Amino acid sequence: xxxxxxxxxxxxAASLVLVGLAxxxxxxxxxxxxxxxxxATGRSIVQLTLVGYAIKLIFDADTIWLVLLLLAAMVFxxxxxxxxxxxxxxxxxxxxxxxxxxxxxxxxxxxVALGIFEPTPRYLVPVGGMVIGNAMTxxxxxxxxxxxxxxxxxxxxxxxxxxxxxxxxxxxPTVRRALRSGMIALVDSTKTTxxxxxxxxxxxxxxxxxxxxxxxxxxxxxxxTLLGSVSISAxxxxxxxxxxxxxxxxQLRDPGS
Amino acid sequence: MLFELREVGVDxxxxxxxxxFGASVPDGxxxxxxxxxxGKSTLLRLLNRLADPDRGxxxxxxxxxxxxxPLALRREVALVPxxxxxxxxxxxxxxxxxAELAGEELDAEAxxxxxxxxxxxxxxxxxxxxxxxxQRAMLARALAQRxxxxxxxxxxxxxxxxxxxxxxxxxxxxxxxxxxxIVLVSHDPEQARRLGDQILEMPA
Numbered sequence: 001x002x003x004x005x006x007x008x009x010x011x012x013a014a015s016l017v018l019v020g021l022a023x024x025x026x027x028x029x030x031x032x033x034x035x036x037x038x039x040a041t042g043r044s045i046v047q048l049t050l051v052g053y054a055i056k057l058i059f060d061a062d063t064i065w066l067v068l069l070l071l072a073a074m075v076f077x078x079x080x081x082x083x084x085x086x087x088x089x090x091x092x093x094x095x096x097x098x099x100x101x102x103x104x105x106x107x108x109x110x111x112v113a114l115g116i117f118e119p120t121p122r123y124l125v126p127v128g129g130m131v132i133g134n135a136m137t138x139x140x141x142x143x144x145x146x147x148x149x150x151x152x153x154x155x156x157x158x159x160x161x162x163x164x165x166x167x168x169x170x171x172x173p174t175v176r177r178a179l180r181s182g183m184i185a186l187v188d189s190t191k192t193t194x195x196x197x198x199x200x201x202x203x204x205x206x207x208x209x210x211x212x213x214x215x216x217x218x219x220x221x222x223x224x225t226l227l228g229s230v231s232i233s234a235x236x237x238x239x240x241x242x243x244x245x246x247x248x249x250x251q252l253r254d255p256g257s
Numbered sequence: 258m259l260f261e262l263r264e265v266g267v268d269x270x271x272x273x274x275x276x277x278f279g280a281s282v283p284d285g286x287x288x289x290x291x292x293x294x295x296g297k298s299t300l301l302r303l304l305n306r307l308a309d310p311d312r313g314x315x316x317x318x319x320x321x322x323x324x325x326x327p328l329a330l331r332r333e334v335a336l337v338p339x340x341x342x343x344x345x346x347x348x349x350x351x352x353x354x355x356a357e358l359a360g361e362e363l364d365a366e367a368x369x370x371x372x373x374x375x376x377x378x379x380x381x382x383x384x385x386x387x388x389x390x391x392q393r394a395m396l397a398r399a400l401a402q403r404x405x406x407x408x409x410x411x412x413x414x415x416x417x418x419x420x421x422x423x424x425x426x427x428x429x430x431x432x433x434x435x436x437x438x439i440v441l442v443s444h445d446p447e448q449a450r451r452l453g454d455q456i457l458e459m460p461a
Contacts, residue, residue, distance in 0.1 A: 159342035159395070162307060163355045163402065164332035173345070249327045251307055254269070 005208050016041070058121050067124045071108075074132045075100040082140035086241070088147025090253070095240035096139055103135035103233035104128060107225050116221055127225065130201075134186065134226045135233035142182025142234040143241055149174045150245050151255065158252050167246035175238050182234030190223050199223070259284050259318065259406065259438055260304055266312035267299055274299050275310070280457055286432055286439040288453030290446055295459045297442040298339065301408045304440065305334040332359040335404035339411040339442075341391035348386075348394045349379040352401040359402035371435075372397035373420075373427035388415040393424065400431075407431070409441040413448065421448075428452060 019041050026033040058066045079096040086092040108128055117123040150157070153174050160170040193199055201222050205215035245253055260282040267275040275296040289297050302308045303315060306327045315322045317334070343351050349365050356363035366376040374393055386394060392415050399407060412428075413421040425448070431437045443449045449456050 155338065155340050156342040156344070158307060159338050160344065162305065162331055162336040162338065163398070164328045164330075164358050166328060169358075249306055249309065251309070251327075 055121075055125055058125060062121060064119065064121075064124075067121050067128070070125065071104055071128045071132065072101075074129060075104055078132055078136035082136050082143070085140040086143030086147060088151060089143045089241050090244040092143055092237075092241055092244075095237045095244075096136075096143070098240060099139045099233040099235075099237035100132055100135050102236050103139075103229040104132045106232055107131050107229040110228070111221070111225055127222065130222060131225060131229040135229045138182040138186065138230040139233040139237035141185065142178045142238050145181040146174065146178035146238055146241060149177055150242070154252065154255075161250055161252065165250075167243065167250045170250075171242045171245070175242050178238045178242075179234050182238070183231050186226060186230045190227065193219075193223065258282070258316075259287075260440070261316040261319075262300075262303075262313065263315075264313035265300075265303065265310045265315060267296065267303070267308070268311050269299075278313070278459075282440060282457070283455060284438045285454040286428075286441065286452055287455045287457055288449035289440065289442045289457045289459060290444070290449045291459030292461050293444065295461055297459055298410050300459070301336060301410050301440065301442055304408055305331045305336050307331075307336065332402050333404055334406040334408060335399040335402055336408040337395050337399045337410065337412060339414060341388060341395045343383040343386075343391055343394060343398070346383065347379065348381050348383060348397070351383060351394065351398050352379070355398045356401040361401065361403050363401055368401045369397050371400050371427060371431060373423035389417070389420055392416065393420070396424070396427075404437065406438045406440065409439065411442055411444065414444075425452060 019037065023034045023037045025031070026037060054070065058070060075097065078100050079093055082096045082100075083093050086096065089095075108124060108131060111117050111127070112119045112124075117127060150171070157170045157174065161167070189197075199219050199222075202215045202219040205218060206212065210218075247253060258281055260280075262278060262280045262282075265275055265278045266273060278296075278300070289300065291297055299308070303310055304317075304322075306322060306325070309323070317325065317330070322330070344354060348369075352365055352368055353363050356368075365379045369376055369378050372393055374397055378390075378394065378397075381390075383391065383394065392412065396409070396412060407428075409428075413424050416424065428439060428441075429452070432439055439452070441449075441452055443452070
């Protein structure tokens with residue numbers, strides 16, 4: 001991994017031609033996405049540039065505390081973003097925050113403890129970003145599904161409570177389906193990786209001049225790390241969030257209360 | 258006294274579904290009648306604490322309902338909702354689930370018979386049952402817990418006359434032979450007279 005490539009600003013600017021193409025297609029077919037494409041492009045430039053500077057700062061400072069601060073910020077903003085997709089789950093922020101923090105801390109802790117990566121900013125920042133980003137998507141999808149399922153299954157859940165089941169027992173089938181939908185996307189893409197698409201890390205390493213063997217090995221490590229983080233975050237978020245649908249006396253709360 | 262309700266009020270979305278409602282429900286069987294929307298189903302859900310009133314007090318056998326542990330209370334005071342909502346699987350697996358929650362041995366055949374159902378029901382998949390059959394399976398599932406009180410919300414609303422008569426006969430026997438008290442919501446005044454020792458009219 002000693003090789004590195006240099007990308008000049010004009011190369012980035014040239015790639016904007018493809019953004020223009022996307023906008024043109026949207027305009028031509030009246031998909032009404034031109035504004036969104038413009039906003040997305042603008043945001044990607046600003047956000048990635050800022051993050052680039054932040055990462056450079058962190059690499060230069062070479063201290064673990066700045067890394068932890070950055071990861072904590074990612075967890076916080078990740079939970080805020082995921083909360084919007086989990087609108088039907090009451091007070092979803094707490095469960096999401098805990099889920100992302102736990103997924104990030106445990107998977108990063110584990111890969112460092114196993115000696116796979118060194119605990120230095122060069123590894124922890126990019127891997128942490130991927131881990132927390134994927135954990136966010138998984139927990140958002142899981143809670144989105146949980147909200148829909150809890151609404152659909154209201155009468156069945158209440159009929160089960162009426163038998164003297166605990167909230168956990170009554171919600172078990174719903175929690176199971178929510179967890180599955182949070183995890184399934186990554187499981188499926190792991191199955192087809194290399195066949196239908198080349199994952200980002202591998203592409204990046206190949207472009208940067210690494211050997212295909214190294215690129216594949218690193219990609220495999222990351223895929224497995226992500227599987228761990230995605231399952232921990234989806235599990236934690238659903239197990240903490242389903243309780244918010246019930247009162248202390250194992251009653252279903254009124255929707256909207 | 259089985260249930261005693263004093264000044265009970267329940268609000269839903271800023272509207273009072275029940276207001277200052279009082280009643281005494283003795284052992285035996287009581288039919289609750291009244292026009293739709295007066296809170297009959299809401300009242301039933303209060304009696305095994307699937308919901309709590311916003312105002313007022315409810316006592317079960319002389320003790321405030323809130324002093325009972327809700328899960329244990331629900332096994333003793335079983336509610337069969339109007340809309341059937343069985344768990345995936347067979348009728349027997351539903352009965353077994355309920356029996357295990359209550360710590361009861363399951364005799365599926367006897368339980369089905371007590372609900373006026375044929376033993377062949379046990380092996381049937383709930384997704385293949387008609388609404389009326391599901392309604393009866395729901396009653397059988399509640400009976401698998403050997404409750405002392407049955408709260409029934411329109412138990413025969415999806416049944417034809419023959420099936421209705423079988424359920425009514427089964428309920429009369431439950432009360433006589435097994436000393437199960439019954440509180441039943443019905444929109445049908447005839448059924449209320451047939452099944453209720455006491456009739457409780459909810460004001461419009």
